[in-house]
Amino acid sequence: MHKKQLHRRPFQGLTDMAAANLDAWLHSPRVWMMMICIAIYCLIQSAGDPQTLQVNGSPIPFTYPELLFIKLNSGFFLMSSLLFLIMVSELPRRISYQNLMLIRTTRLRWVMSLCLYCLWMVLFAILMLILLYSMFALPHAAHGAGYTEDALIKAGQFMENEALIPTYIRQSTTPFTACLLAIVPMFFFWMTMVFVILLLGLMGLPLLGPVVYGFLLLSHVTLLHEAMPQWLRLPVAFSTLRNITIDFPAEEFSRLLKTITGYIILDGALIAGLCFVGKKAELVFYSENKE
Amino acid sequence: MRSELRQALFSRWFLLAFLVMLAVFFGMSAPEWFVSWDWGTEYRQSALQQAIMPIFFGGTMLLFPFCACAAYAHSQSEEIRTHFLGWKLLRGSTFVYARNKLVANFVASGLSLAFAFLFHAFIWSLIALPSDPVQFSTHEIPFSQDCIYFPWLNVMHGLPILLWMALGIAFMGGVWGTAGLAVGIWIPDPLLTISLPTFLYFMWNSNATYLLLGFRLPHASDLYNDALTWPMVIHALWVNLILLFVLVCIYSIGLHRRGHHA
Numbered sequence: 001m002h003k004k005q006l007h008r009r010p011f012q013g014l015t016d017m018a019a020a021n022l023d024a025w026l027h028s029p030r031v032w033m034m035m036i037c038i039a040i041y042c043l044i045q046s047a048g049d050p051q052t053l054q055v056n057g058s059p060i061p062f063t064y065p066e067l068l069f070i071k072l073n074s075g076f077f078l079m080s081s082l083l084f085l086i087m088v089s090e091l092p093r094r095i096s097y098q099n100l101m102l103i104r105t106t107r108l109r110w111v112m113s114l115c116l117y118c119l120w121m122v123l124f125a126i127l128m129l130i131l132l133y134s135m136f137a138l139p140h141a142a143h144g145a146g147y148t149e150d151a152l153i154k155a156g157q158f159m160e161n162e163a164l165i166p167t168y169i170r171q172s173t174t175p176f177t178a179c180l181l182a183i184v185p186m187f188f189f190w191m192t193m194v195f196v197i198l199l200l201g202l203m204g205l206p207l208l209g210p211v212v213y214g215f216l217l218l219s220h221v222t223l224l225h226e227a228m229p230q231w232l233r234l235p236v237a238f239s240t241l242r243n244i245t246i247d248f249p250a251e252e253f254s255r256l257l258k259t260i261t262g263y264i265i266l267d268g269a270l271i272a273g274l275c276f277v278g279k280k281a282e283l284v285f286y287s288e289n290k291e
Numbered sequence: 292m293r294s295e296l297r298q299a300l301f302s303r304w305f306l307l308a309f310l311v312m313l314a315v316f317f318g319m320s321a322p323e324w325f326v327s328w329d330w331g332t333e334y335r336q337s338a339l340q341q342a343i344m345p346i347f348f349g350g351t352m353l354l355f356p357f358c359a360c361a362a363y364a365h366s367q368s369e370e371i372r373t374h375f376l377g378w379k380l381l382r383g384s385t386f387v388y389a390r391n392k393l394v395a396n397f398v399a400s401g402l403s404l405a406f407a408f409l410f411h412a413f414i415w416s417l418i419a420l421p422s423d424p425v426q427f428s429t430h431e432i433p434f435s436q437d438c439i440y441f442p443w444l445n446v447m448h449g450l451p452i453l454l455w456m457a458l459g460i461a462f463m464g465g466v467w468g469t470a471g472l473a474v475g476i477w478i479p480d481p482l483l484t485i486s487l488p489t490f491l492y493f494m495w496n497s498n499a500t501y502l503l504l505g506f507r508l509p510h511a512s513d514l515y516n517d518a519l520t521w522p523m524v525i526h527a528l529w530v531n532l533i534l535l536f537v538l539v540c541i542y543s544i545g546l547h548r549r550g551h552h553a
Binding site for chain 2: 029030033034037040041043044047048051079082083086089218219221222
């Protein structure tokens with residue numbers, strides 16, 4: 001293609017390449033197995049709600065947005081992140097089609113298409129998680145508006161400090177907005193995770209990314225982090241809305257804003273690193289692990 | 292059989308499973324020891340308490356099936372992908388191959404975890420005081436009277452407890468390693484060989500059967516965890532033997548199918 005035409009359409013082919021990668025990813029048996037696992041996990045979570053979310057021995061009649069917020073706030077995080085980690089464990093996908101794309105376009109565009117592909121993967125995974133949980137939770141969720149716990153607290157059946165939905169959420173947002181707020185930290189944590197795995201994959205260390213993140217995800221369970229110094233915060237401390245805000249009463253929103261700003265800067269640096277590494281790396285793709 | 296066992300026990304994956312499990316054990320016990328550095332010797336935990344704390348309170352549960360399957364089960368998917376399975380089946384019979392694979396995998400999975408536990412206990416026996424609840428009240432572990440560990444607490448500084456737990460860990464490691472093998476023969480993906488049994492283990496421990504079907508299964512760690520009574524042990528043993536039988540059947544059917552279409 002003529003140079004002038006290349007400059008006129010700098011993003012040409014980006015969405016096509018990203019869509020090709022996404023299509024290959026969605027056709028992977030590994031992804032489908034993990035989707036089935038996520039579906040089973042959501043089923044177990046929703047089946048367990050009446051037992052775990054109780055007041056005075058009776059299930060609390062949470063509405064659907066409230067149930068979804070409770071899960072996104074902290075309930076979903078570990079297992080869904082581990083399952084998603086397995087889905088994205090091979091980045092970039094080592095298929096010979098990558099060689100064809102590299103021949104047809106510039107390295108920079110190829111890397112940007114991978115970044116777009118990562119974004120689509122994360123959005124797809126979050127969407128599937130919410131849809132699958134909704135499928136199982138909606139039938140037994142209560143109907144109504146507002147926060148159920150506010151009514152229970154007013155009626156004296158519940159203490160403020162027993163509430164599952166934090167006070168700052170109940171006082172400042174609607175249930176639906178709260179769900180959107182809760183998705184944001186998880187989205188950024190997962191985006192950072194895929195960018196790190198992609199970066200290490202381009203550097204010729206494809207296994208290191210999943211191993212590092214597997215360790216990080218399980219570290220707050222396998223290590224006695226309470227014995228560690230306060231200043232040493234594991235990355236998991238910035239992964240969910242609850243983890244970000246729990247130690248900072250009365251400044252939850254500013255804490256959330258700082259965390260998001262930090263994530264944007266970090267992801268920007270990772271994208272810059274991807275562009276740099278992508279231009280220099282020796283990329284050889286062959287189909288050795290394609291299922 | 293000898294070559295299969297040698298391959299299983301002297302591989303880097305066996306070592307990896309051992310090291311990961313060891314790291315999980317020390318990840319819980321070491322910080323606890325460091326936090327109590329200024330308490331005085333008589334107030335710190337005993338070697339027995341340090342050894343069993345990660346089992347009772349730590350994240351061992353999460354990584355248990357991962358390590359069990361990582362020890363040798365992934366070799367099944369490798370043999371399928373490299374078509375080596377066909378050659379091995381040609382050289383012997385399906386029965387001999389299955390027997391060697393199942394035994395080697397069971398032994399490797401169980402030993403990698405049991406060795407990690409025993410090595411961890413051995414290290415703490417060198418660092419901490421031997422368990423002596425009679426002399427040091429802080430060494431007391433509040434087992435109930437019908438718990439199987441209760442009479443062993445004052446026997447050889449709790450050594451029978453450690454040996455029992457090692458045996459339970461080895462058996463359960465072998466069972467969940469067999470789960471990895473059963474997955475690997477049907478889905479030759481090394482990552483799924485390790486992750487699917489881990490997910491099943493997690494669902495088992497989340498009372499999935501109770502939530503979905505209304506009946507409870509014994510906890511997956513019931514053979515070596517705390518609050519064990521002899522009826523619980525027998526019940527857990529039966530359930531796990533049935534599970535092992537089902538997994539062996541799944542593996543055998545898968546191997547038979549692979550052998551036909553190899």
